[in-house]
Structure formats: structure tokens, C-alpha cells
Amino acid sequence: MTAFLATGGRVLTPASRDATALAHENGLIVWAGSDTPGPALFPDAERIDLEGDWVAPAFVELLPERLDLTAAASRGVVPADLPAAHAPESVEERVRAGQRVVLGPDEDPTQFAAELTRLAAELGGPAVARCIPVLVGGAGVIDDDTLASLAAVGTVIVLRPLVDDLTGTDLVRIAASGVALAASMRVGDEVRPWDTLRALTSVDGGRGLSPRAAFIATTRGARRAAGARDGMAGTLTPGAPATFARWETGQLAVVAADDAVQRWSTDPRSGVPPMPDLTGPDPVLHALVVDGLPADPAV
Incomplete structure (x- = not known):
């Protein structure tokens, strides 16, 4: 070529x-x-x-289902393959099978962290980290102990700043915990990457990310959430x-x-x-x- x-x-x-x-x-x-x-x-x-x-x-969109991909490409966005969220009771089964672990926005992050910590103690932290655990949404309700537990097993939190209310959320604290951040740019049936960066950098009543950190969440962070392990994607x-x-x-x-x-x-x-x-x-x-x-x- x-x-x-x-x-x-x-x-x-x-x-x-x-x-x-x-x-x-x-x-x-x-x-x-x-x-x-x-x-x-x-x-x-x-x-x-x-x-x-x-x-x-x-830009990388993690939730591309039923999106017009041609329209997304016209905004500099490409799709990635984030597995569908599954029931929390299947976390252990999936970790033991070496499969991806993805929980949706309605699940309890504290219970998720406790289950991952228990499995890490039994199977070893690398066995859990290889599953690249993902938590979609819920960033505003996570305490420091839960963040530390999630970070210890390589969890990625997928933010949805154009969908979820991030008012008062300290994204700087979350990023500093060692948890990887990714972001969906989707709202309805379209993607708005630059509005996503603005939302991540200007959280009302909280501490937003720097533009560089926000951009990483929509590129490298999203690739990580989709399963990339090489650090280069x-x-x-x-x-x-x-x-x-x-x-x-x-x-x-x-x-x-x-x-x-x-x-x-x-x-x-x-x-x-x-x-x-x-x-x-x-x-x-x-x-x-x-x-x-x-x-x-x-x-």
C-alpha cells in the first residue's frame, strides 16, 4: 500500500x-x-x-446502535464495539470465562466494585483487569473508596454528558482516582462531539475535565472501553x-x-x-x- x-x-x-x-x-x-x-x-x-x-x-462513539454512521463520519466520529450491558448477577460468570464485563447506568457502582474486588482476591487482579470492566453512567454517585476499588481492577467509566445530569460532579477527582474515563457523544440519534467536550469541561457546580482530558475520554478512553489493551489505540x-x-x-x-x-x-x-x-x-x-x-x- x-x-x-x-x-x-x-x-x-x-x-x-x-x-x-x-x-x-x-x-x-x-x-x-x-x-x-x-x-x-x-x-x-x-x-x-x-x-x-x-x-x-x-472521535470514537461507544454506543453506535441505530446511528447514521455516514452522518457520524461527517462529524469526525467512528464507531467502536462496546458489548451490551448485562445483568449484575452474571459478573462472576463472565469474569471466570474471561469475557467482557459491562454494567448499565441503573446498576449500583458500590456493589459492582465489591464484586470485582472479591473476584480479584480469589482469581487475581490481572484476571479481572483482562475483562476491562466497564460501568456506563453513574459517575456522580461514586465515593472515593468505590473509585479506588474500581481503579484497582482497571475499570472504565463511560460518561454520557449529553444525556446524564453531571451537575456537581467532580470529574477531576474521578480521573485522579486512576479510573479510566471514556465518553459517549450520543444524544438521541446523533453524535455531537464538540458539545460533548464542552459539557465535560464545564460541569455546573463541579470540576470539569481539561479539554485535553475530555478529548482523551472521547478517543483513547473510548478505545480502551471497547477493549483495546495496547495503550496506542x-x-x-x-x-x-x-x-x-x-x-x-x-x-x-x-x-x-x-x-x-x-x-x-x-x-x-x-x-x-x-x-x-x-x-x-x-x-x-x-x-x-x-x-x-x-x-x-x-x-
Whole structure:
């Protein structure tokens, strides 16, 4: 398969905070860095001029049932396969069988944590963690002890900020507990990724995530909830699937949140990758690539 080299943009990748270029081949990211060495490293690659666009991992929707996937792709969103929620009484059976464990929003997180802890004591923590336990919703009612128990066995909490009332929820506390966060962008029969990021970063009466943490929840966190274990899925790390979106944005900025205020900065010395300013209009999607191939030639 032809290698592709894209230059002249702004690339969100763990490989480099200041990356302006990336290359992919055979459906995988193979390099990310600055424009200058790219042509020498990939002399036979098909060249793409990003024209200053921001390139980032594609958004991932965990609850895609009955969604119009073409419409989702037009918003930079790709589906993932999160198993359907099951009854809480089947948790032990599924863990012993090495199957995925997913509980829905109406279940008690404290009981879920207690059952996972009991199974970890009996079977070993890795046996439970391999099932990647997922709890959909319910983040606002979880105490610190329950969070610690869930984190110890690799649980992922799937937030639904456009559906659930997160008023007063301390997402910073939950993220700091070690529990992985993912987020669904779905509301009704559509997905609204940028509204999801705004909701996660501006929780009324609580502490919202930083834009970077919110973005991770809708990309890498969602891939983790769907079963990825390699730590690369949902990023633009060399070796990861070449699934990304290309956006026209305004100036990128860095935000650091404390208990009461979010301060925006464009200072590169912060060391935090800059993100689109969520106080502005939605970025415009110019292209979506899935496993190295254009997902929709119309965008």
C-alpha cells in the first residue's frame, strides 16, 4: 500500500508536542514529527499539504446502535464495539470465562466494585483487569473508596454528558482516582462531539475535565472501553491505526483548570499539547481517515 506523508499542519501526537507532519502506511501511523525530515524519510510517499489544519485521533462513539454512521463520519466520529450491558448477577460468570464485563447506568457502582474486588482476591487482579470492566453512567454517585476499588481492577467509566445530569460532579477527582474515563457523544440519534467536550469541561457546580482530558475520554478512553489493551489505540503514536480527522480550527490554546476557573494560554512553555478553543465555533472537518483510507470522499 502507498505511504502517505502529510505536512504543514498541527498534529496531536505523543511522539512530539510540536509535530507538524505525520506519515502512515499499510493502515498504521509510521512517523510523526516536524516537516523538514519528512521528505527525506519517505521520499516515495504520496504528499498531502495540510494547509495549517489540526490533525488528531478520530472521535470514537461507544454506543453506535441505530446511528447514521455516514452522518457520524461527517462529524469526525467512528464507531467502536462496546458489548451490551448485562445483568449484575452474571459478573462472576463472565469474569471466570474471561469475557467482557459491562454494567448499565441503573446498576449500583458500590456493589459492582465489591464484586470485582472479591473476584480479584480469589482469581487475581490481572484476571479481572483482562475483562476491562466497564460501568456506563453513574459517575456522580461514586465515593472515593468505590473509585479506588474500581481503579484497582482497571475499570472504565463511560460518561454520557449529553444525556446524564453531571451537575456537581467532580470529574477531576474521578480521573485522579486512576479510573479510566471514556465518553459517549450520543444524544438521541446523533453524535455531537464538540458539545460533548464542552459539557465535560464545564460541569455546573463541579470540576470539569481539561479539554485535553475530555478529548482523551472521547478517543483513547473510548478505545480502551471497547477493549483495546495496547495503550496506542486512539492516539497518533507510530504503530497505532491510522484513524484520524483533519480539522480547520482557530488558534490552538492550552487550558489548565483549578477548582474554580479555567485559564487559557498559548504559551508553548506549558508543555501541554494545545487544543482547539472550545469557547469558539466548532472546528470544520476537512477529512476523516480510517485505517489509512478516506472514510468519506465528500469531506
